[in-house]
Amino acid sequence: MTNFIKTAARATTATLALFALSGCLSTSTTDSGIIDPISIFAPIPVELRSERNGFTFEATSGGAVYVTGLSDVAAVAYAGVMPGATVGPQVTTGSATYRARYEIYSIENIRVSSSRLLTGIQNTRSGVIPLTADFDSGTITGNSQYLRVNGRISGNNVVGTTTYQGVEGTLDGLIGQNGTVGAFAGDSDTIVYSGGYASFEVTP
Numbered sequence: 001m002t003n004f005i006k007t008a009a010r011a012t013t014a015t016l017a018l019f020a021l022s023g024c025l026s027t028s029t030t031d032s033g034i035i036d037p038i039s040i041f042a043p044i045p046v047e048l049r050s051e052r053n054g055f056t057f058e059a060t061s062g063g064a065v066y067v068t069g070l071s072d073v074a075a076v077a078y079a080g081v082m083p084g085a086t087v088g089p090q091v092t093t094g095s096a097t098y099r100a101r102y103e104i105y106s107i108e109n110i111r112v113s114s115s116r117l118l119t120g121i122q123n124t125r126s127g128v129i130p131l132t133a134d135f136d137s138g139t140i141t142g143n144s145q146y147l148r149v150n151g152r153i154s155g156n157n158v159v160g161t162t163t164y165q166g167v168e169g170t171l172d173g174l175i176g177q178n179g180t181v182g183a184f185a186g187d188s189d190t191i192v193y194s195g196g197y198a199s200f201e202v203t204p
Helices: none
Strands: 010-020 030-034 049-058 062-070 073-080 096-110 117-134 139-143 149-155 157-164 168-175 180-185 192-201
Touching: 010 157, 030 168, 030 192, 049 096, 049 117, 049 192, 062 096, 062 180, 073 096, 073 168, 096 180, 117 149, 117 192, 149 180, 149 192, 157 180
Parallel strands: 030 073, 073 192
Antiparallel strands: 010 117, 030 180, 049 062, 062 073, 062 192, 073 180, 096 117, 096 192, 117 139, 139 149, 149 157, 157 168, 168 180, 180 192
């Protein structure tokens, strides 16, 4: 069995417990970004409260790891592509459609009270997204129930943006003849999210 998340689109929710922010309250109480994991299947190297670590992986492409939680001053979300991806050799011309499984961890409805208590709702979303790569124009795009991908291809590398719940995030990934894999993370004043996708099928 090569995949480690369910294929059907799904959503789960849980209420994040009240947490007192420490230190001086900054102008932003959310943060997100791309952080490279230390090794395959290793979690993102951060220490958080209410921490949730996840990953998605396919033997034909590789995987991504992601985390959400609370630092001393903010709700945060980070993600990174696992080392050792198996996307295959670079493709320079033509097009292909990759079917990829994805998962998203988020903290939503983030609020901070006057007494500096942070609350939010933890969500998990997952499903399958078709990703269309146009190697002549150097783009990879796709839409699903929960996730939108808009990337640029340079060699085997993919950079660009994702959109979840109307919030734009940063995309970092890889693509090749065998597959594609990506990690993403984004935030607004009221939401943080991170996740990954990994392809299990490619059609030239």
